[in-house]
Amino acid sequence: PRKIAVLTSGGDAAGMNASVRAVVRYGISKGCHVYGVYEGYQGLVDGGDRIRRMDWKSVRGWLSVGGTSIGTARCMPFKTREGRLRAAENLVHHGIDSLIVCGGDGSLTGADVFRSEWPGLLDELKKANRITEEDATTYGHLTIVGLVGSIDNDMAGTDITIGAVTSLHRICESVDSIGTTALSHSRAFVIEVMGRHCGWLALMAGIATGADFVFIPERPPMEDDWESTMCAVAHRHRMLGKRKTVIIVAEGAIDKSLKPIRPEYIKDILTDRLGLDTRVTTLGHTQRGGSPAAFDRILATIQGVASVDAVLRSTPETPSPLIGMTSNKVTCGPLMKAVELTHEVAKAIGEKNFARAMELRDPQFAE
Numbered sequence: 479p480r481k482i483a484v485l486t487s488g489g490d491a492a493g494m495n496a497s498v499r500a501v502v503r504y505g506i507s508k509g510c511h512v513y514g515v516y517e518g519y520q521g522l523v524d525g526g527d528r529i530r531r532m533d534w535k536s537v538r539g540w541l542s543v544g545g546t547s548i549g550t551a552r553c554m555p556f557k558t559r560e561g562r563l564r565a566a567e568n569l570v571h572h573g574i575d576s577l578i579v580c581g582g583d584g585s586l587t588g589a590d591v592f593r594s595e596w597p598g599l600l601d602e603l604k605k606a607n608r609i610t611e612e613d614a615t616t617y618g619h620l621t622i623v624g625l626v627g628s629i630d631n632d633m634a635g636t637d638i639t640i641g642a643v644t645s646l647h648r649i650c651e652s653v654d655s656i657g658t659t660a661l662s663h664s665r666a667f668v669i670e671v672m673g674r675h676c677g678w679l680a681l682m683a684g685i686a687t688g689a690d691f692v693f694i695p696e697r698p699p700m701e702d703d704w705e706s707t708m709c710a711v712a713h714r715h716r717m718l719g720k721r722k723t724v725i726i727v728a729e730g731a732i733d734k735s736l737k738p739i740r741p742e743y744i745k746d747i748l749t750d751r752l753g754l755d756t757r758v759t760t761l762g763h764t765q766r767g768g769s770p771a772a773f774d775r776i777l778a779t780i781q782g783v784a785s786v787d788a789v790l791r792s793t794p795e796t797p798s799p800l801i802g803m804t805s806n807k808v809t810c811g812p813l814m815k816a817v818e819l820t821h822e823v824a825k826a827i828g829e830k831n832f833a834r835a836m837e838l839r840d841p842q843f844a845e
C-alpha cells in the first residue's frame with residue numbers, strides 16, 4: 479500500500495482539520511496507510527512519535543474544529559539542509575512514500591525545496607550510512623502534494639485558500655461590532671487586519687462592510703498627498719450624513735515608496751485634519767477564525783480527497799501538484815509554478831510594479 483504522511487504548517491487556518499480528516503479517511507478507503515505528522519515540519523525533523531499512523535477514529539469530530547489538531551509550527555531547522563536531511567531520513571525510516579502538506583506560501587515553498595532536493599538528500603544519507611542502498615532505491619521518488627491552508631489567500635494557483643473565508647467572516651463580524659459603537663459616538667475607527675503581504679482580507683472586508691477607505695500592499699495610494707484624498711473621502715461621507723468612519727488597513731499596507739502605512743499615523747491624520755474622535759483597533763488573533771465556515775469545511779474536504787487522488791495518480795515523471803480551486807472547479811497544477819508566481823507578486827511590489835502585482839493576485843481587481 480501507499481504510505482502517505484500529512485502535515486499542517488505555517489499559520490493555523492480554519493479547515494486544516496477538515497483537510498487532514500479527508501486525507502486520512504479517503505486514504506484509508508483507498509487502501510493507503512496514512513500518517514499524521516505532528517507540529518508541522520518540526521515533526522518531520524524530529525521523527526519518533528511525532529509521526530503517527532492514523533486510523534478512521536483518529537480524526538473523529540475534526541470537521542467542525544478550527545485550527546489544526548495535529549499542530550503547526552514555524553520550523554527553522556527545515557530551512558537548513560541538515561534539517562531536511564533528518565526529515566528525509568525519518569520519512570524513509572517510517573516507509574513513507576508520499577507527503578501532503580497543508581500550509582501557506584512559505585510552507586509550500588519549503589515543500590518545493592524538499593521536492594527538488596529529494597534525490598540529492600537520499601544520496602547524501604546513503605553515503606553517510608544513514609539509510610541503506612535498498613532504501614535509497616525504494617524511496618527514490620517522493621510524491622509531494624500541496625494543499626493551500628492560509629487565512630491570507632496569498633497563494634497563486636488557486637482563487638481561494640482554506641481558512642480565508644472563515645477569517646473574513648470573523649473580520650466582518652468584528653467590523654460590524656465596531657460599527658455600532660462608531661455610529662453611537664460618531665467616531666472614526668482605523669482597523670488593522672491580517673494578511674501579511676496580501677491585501678485580500680482587507681479589500682474583501684472593506685467591500686463586505688462598506689468601509690470608507692482601504693489600504694492594501696498591492697495597490698498603494700498613488701497621490702503624493704494621499705492623506706488629503708483620504709480626508710476628502712471621509713469628509714464627503716460625513717457631509718452626506720454618515721455618523722461613522724471606518725478605514726481598513728492591511729497589516730502589510732505600504733505607500734508608493736514602499737514605506738509601511740501604520741494605523742496610528744492614519745488616526746493622527748483623521749484627528750488633526752478632520753477633528754474626528756478616532757480610535758485604532760487591531761483585530762489580532764480572533765481573525766484566525768475558530769470554528770470553520772461551511773465553505774472551508776467543504777473546500778478542505780474536496781481538496782483533501784483530490785490530494786489523495788493526486789498521490790495515487792502520480793508517477794516519478796509527474797511534477798509535484800498543488801491542489802487549487804479556480805472558477806469553482808478543483809484544480810491540480812504544478813506546485814513549482816504556483817510557488818514561482820507567488821514570489822513574483824512580492825518581486826513586482828518590490829519593483830513598484832503595482833499593476834503587475836494586482837494582475838497576478840486577481841485580474842478581476844486589476845483595473
Ligand code: ATP
Nearest residue numbers: 488489519552553556557581582583584585588628
Ligand atoms: P501563512 O500563510 O499562514 O503565514 P506560511 O506557510 O506562509 O503560512 P511560513 O512561516 O512562511 O508560513 O512558513 C512555515 C514553515 O515552512 C517555516 O517555518 C519553515 O519551516 C518552512 N519554510 C518556509 N520557507 C521555506 C524555505 N524557503 N525552505 C524550506 N522551508 C521553508
